[in-house]
Amino acid sequence: MTNADGHSQTFWLSLPFLGIEIGYILDFYSEISGKNSVLMIADINDKEVSRLYKTAIIQQTAYWSMVKKMQGIQSQAFNFKLKYSDLYVGVEDETYFVGDLLIIIQTIDQEHCIAYVPYGPEVEPSEENQGHFLEQLSESLRSYLPPNCIMIRYDLSWESHWAKDDDCYDLHGNWLGVPEKRIQEMRFNFNTENWNFHKANTDILPSNTIFMDLKKDENLLLTNMKSKTRYNINLAQRKGVQVRVLGLESLEIWYELYRQTALRNNFFLHDMSYFKIVLSARANDTLSPADVYLLVAEVDNQPLAAMFLVIAANRGTYLYGASASENRHYMATYALQWRAMQITKEKGGTEYDFFGVSPQADPAHPLYGLYRFKTGFGGEIYHRMGCWDYPLNNEKYRYYASMEFKNQSYHLS
Secondary structure (H helix, E strand, O other), rough: OOOOOOOOOOOOOOHHHOOOOOOOOOOOHHHHHHOOOOOOOOOOEEHHHHOOOOOHHHHHHHHHHHHHHOOOOOOEEEEEEEEEHHOOOOOOOOOOOEEEEEEEEEEOOOEEEEEEEEEEOOOOOHHHHHHHHHHHHHHHHHHHOOEEEEEEEEEEEEHHHHOOOHHEEEHHHHHHHHOOOOHHHHHHHHHOOOOEEEEEEOOOOOEEEEEEEOOOOHHHHHHHOOHHHHHHHHHHHHHHOOEEEOOOHHHHHHHHHHHHHHHHHHHOOOHHHHHHHHHHHOOOOOOOEEEEEEEEEOOOOOEEEEEEEEEEEEEEEEEEEEEEOHHHHHHHHHHHEEEEEEEEHHHOOOEEEEEOEEEHHHHHHHOOHEEEEEOHHHHHHEEEEEEEEEEEEEEHHHHHHHHHOOOOOOOOO
8 A cells, every 4th residue: 555655555463364474564565566557358248048068056156147037137147357367476477267157137226236246256265365356347348237227236156265264163163253344344355456346235045054075975965964964864764755756746745835935034025936947047058058857746645845956967856845834743844855855866966055054153134044054964064155245336335335235125136
């Protein structure tokens, strides 16, 4: 940093959450400053959504764009190109990486919109390069976006910086979570030119999840589960719980279970047409299709639990789930998850995403019940970066952010 006289100015702060114990220099290192003057993004161009590359991230597929289109929401797709040496620290490869991303154009009122990037871009640079990479990507995208677009919101699937720091865990290995927004923004903006990134007031997609490694055989998967979870899977089988794949004609079965779940947990109830779109959307003639299955667990033809399983590339994702308020002793939800993993393996999948848990074992967290249930299956918890905003119109962004903060229940679908 330079002061008004043009002299270099260095600030030292005690910021353990930044991963540095003694101090943190906010001035750019000379080698990083030199790199910042070089354009990282060599080329960017828009393309047909159908040409989005194959990916395990559902929300970055042509299938998801079709879902949004059927909801009346516009989306755009882009290719970008940069050198591997600009992506990763310590890599001298001067060849080019070509990636892409899907952007959802979300209207927020009659005059303005935002560009929302769900779990994208997929490529994850070295931490030191992330802010600078996204800054240049944002500026490259600016001219392609609608003139009334006030910001780009990246819902990053990248691993949280604070999930990698040993001092962000207690003595028992429990994650302590992220620091306050100011500290997060300082670390993420460090290697940017304009310090323009803001941590959003809310994350839209789950920022904490659990991944199951399905490359192991079924016996080993069961062995690695907690004993209570394994017992409940077997108990459901002994009690005669059957899991079937149903079609659109059975959507009302799902919706009744979903209605009971929403009432029980006091969350927003989507219209049935929303789920009809998710189940019926197709992108089979594209590079990034997805297969969607409505699974229902039942006993004697009585539905007890249901879920949407979406398989894209090598990953199965538990997208939506619901269960009956009665007869919970059948443990149908355990049978449902186990069958979803089996189907994913049968279709060639190698991992399973449980899609949303509390960040740690905190009984006060609203998602703690999901944490207890899902961790029982033995997967690995993964902490994402969550939503980061790049304002394109600072004045209008500040107003939008303040209104969003006042209404924390506001979410983009």
